[in-house]
Amino acid sequence: MRYSLFPGCIAKNLYPSIEKATSIVFKELGIELVEDPYTCCPAPGVIRSYDFDSWLVIAARNIATAEARGIPLLTICNGCYGTLGAADRYLKEHPESVERVNKFLGMIEMRYQGTTRVIHFVDLIKERLPQIREAVKVELDLKVAIHYGCHYLKPSAHGGENPERPEILEKIVECLGCESVDFPEKLSCCGAGGGVWSGNEDLSMAILQRKLNFIKKAGADCILDICPFCHLQLDQGQKRLKTRFEIPVLHLNQLIGLSFGIKDKILGLHTHMVSTRNIAKNAKKARKDLLQ
């Protein structure tokens, strides 16, 4: 099956290590990803907050791009999913707005028809747990603090996991041989969404601090996310806070990549803000144990 990969602004232009891990992991899984000319999804927190219709038109342009190829659009970011998934659903439920949107898209010879799907990458991983288990080469002995973020789970009209009691990331972490640690307010927001990251830095950092306090107390070796924007907040944000947490942050595709035996340097973990040295050491040791 082929998918049109929608990396999103942050994975492309701030954390290319996430884009790299994604291409490696999906290749290992035998899933073909193609590149297409996309724009910003556009950012739900900012653009949708200013003008819903403008948000819908830009999102529809992106969806129509995958549609023109006749394949589904695959996101690796909760924010992109929050925009593209919600816009696609809105257009499918409101045929009159499809006409409205197509008036704009017609000016640049494009058209939204509603014939493709927007998929969050976790839903593809979910269907392939046995295959992933087979492909695990090194068992990383890591205590992982799972951060679902908001817009993979909510609004729950997206379908899939129960937003109050999701299980899929715990299952994936277990399947990789790691341990998921519990902590209070595990499902709460990282503080980046809704335009708060740029619009109200103090508040954004206060929400992050609260979250990291809980994660630190839980004794986690690393934080696991499924969204480059949460990743940016959790990784870069640690450098903006006074408390020195120093908890490494991994996107799910990076953790899977490590488990598949891919070296940390190849995955670009050294390009993160918070040092991932301990994770790399752990992976190296696990690889050695394997050889003995």
Added chain:
Amino acid sequence: MALDLPSIIKNFDLRKCMQCGKCSASCPAGFESNLKTRMIIYMAKSGIDVLDLNELWSCTTCYTCQERCPKGVKVTDAIIFLRNLAARRGNFPRIHLTAIKAIYDTSNGFPLTPEISKIRSLLGLSKEPADVAHNEEALSKFRRLMESIDIINMIREAQK
């Protein structure tokens, strides 16, 4: 489609609110700021003007309140559409203009920098992503699209 206040009240079921406060008790932004979600819903449904409140912009749109509301009030969606009206009145964080302008100029909210381009090469990725930002024809078409939608004019108006 900037909905007016009566349509927001109707479309997002604000009248069903019974002021239980579950939304506020669930709100990660409310824990750390003056955002009082229950109050915003109360004021809006009573026809009291909320459009000048800075707190409208403290919501992270996490959707926890909307998921938990026992009456099915579409709390987060309502806040987003209240922001649409507030922005037209000039109540919005000015710093967002940078992101909106970046999208207009480059098609990306976070444009590529030379430093990241270098990291991309080191990781064996293409120096520049195969996106609209690096495709001249697609970018000029995208700008044409941006010129035709409301957000650009709205921002220009609000800045006057």
